[in-house]
């Protein structure tokens with residue numbers, strides 16, 4: 001896929017109001033950013049535009065808010081971003097209307113402003129033309145540096161590309177170039193590790209993914225859904241039980257495509273969703289009805305290691321357990337360290353991506369040992385499937 005689109009090399013941003021779409025959807029705990037990878041990755045684009053005299057107006061979503069809860073505000077993230085870019089970052093209480101217009105009007109060349117969470121307006125995810133028009137009033141050009149949200153055809157990730165002159169940011173360019181290089185024609189056997197909690201938005205991707213990889217290791221809440229589909233009593237574990245038919249269909253498709261599905265064979269179960277909650281490893285036939293599977297068990301870890309040993313290329317999105325809470329990080333950390341060792345031994349090309357997946361690799365202190373770490377999760381998987389990403393397609397030279 002040629003990445004022919006306009007970049008910052010094709011525009012003089014001096015004096016221009018630059019609507020810069022970035023992904024600031026970062027892991028947070030008690031109002032603090034716990035992994036700043038996504039901020040660090042977009043910092044060069046922000047700094048470049050500011051240093052060239054552009055007025056940087058940041059657009060971003062955060063979480064999946066139902067209303068305007070303070071926990072979903074970008075204010076704390078903007079403060080963290082200021083530390084990363086080592087420049088002041090102003091903040092506007094809304095991304096459209098008077099608060100945004102006034103904050104933009106106050107900007108001088110080289111200033112940086114972060115607008116409030118675009119998803120506080122339901123029109124964002126609807127890619128509502130009126131909302132796009134309101135956003136477009138605030139800028140002269142649109143730069144998309146949010147590869148990790150490029151699979152979303154939303155107002156700020158795609159709609160603006162039809163209203164304003166559109167350019168790719170440096171992170172967008174780097175992600176596409178790196179993924180093309182590593183996975184354009186991957187060395188086989190290729191295995192994927194898919195975990196995490198976003199079962200409903202990711203499970204459909206697996207249907208295609210199983211036709212692209214030789215083995216699919218499934219962990220996290222995703223695995224609980226597949227285990228339930230196979231009749232395993234998963235107790236109070238995170239699972240999308242209504243997606244059991246989808247899971248069974250994916251397993252059938254995998255068999256037809258000669259893709260081995262590697263599910264957990266044991267589990268670490270706790271009774272409370274909390275760090276250091278008492279836990280125990282159980283076989284799948286003995287999961288306590290009032291227990292929650294929070295990590296894969298020791299036998300499953302060994303199977304993941306074996307799958308990694310059989311692979312030449314690994315792609316990974318989604319942790320194998322609730323890694324933020326020890327000891328439920330064991331499966332994820334063990335797999336990450338094993339993949340890192342194989343990569344350092346030049347026996348594996350390892351690509352990982354996703355907001356929490358990157359955080360997990362950093363928690364295991366191995367992110368730097370992987371061949372490439374993408375900021376994207378869902379977008380990375382959809383890119384892998386060869387699906388056109390709306391936020392990328394809109395950048396292609398018209």
Ligand SMILES: Nc1ncnc2c1ncn2[C@@H]1O[C@H](COP(=O)(O)OP(=O)(O)OP(=O)(O)O)[C@@H](O)[C@H]1O
Nearest residue numbers: 196197198220221294321322354355356357377378
């Ligand atoms: N067994 C489990 N039970 C409950 N939560 C789990 C379990 N396994 C993983 N998780 C949770 O999954 C979350 C991460 O899933 P997610 O799919 O968002 O990954 P990601 O890397 O952030 O991908 P993306 O960038 O696409 O969001 C973590 O918060 C982790 O606690």
Ligand SMILES: O=C(O)[C@H](O)COP(=O)(O)O
Nearest residue numbers: 025063148149355377378
């Ligand atoms: O974390 C991500 O994968 C991106 O920020 C997209 O978030 P979403 O899955 O809530 O659209």
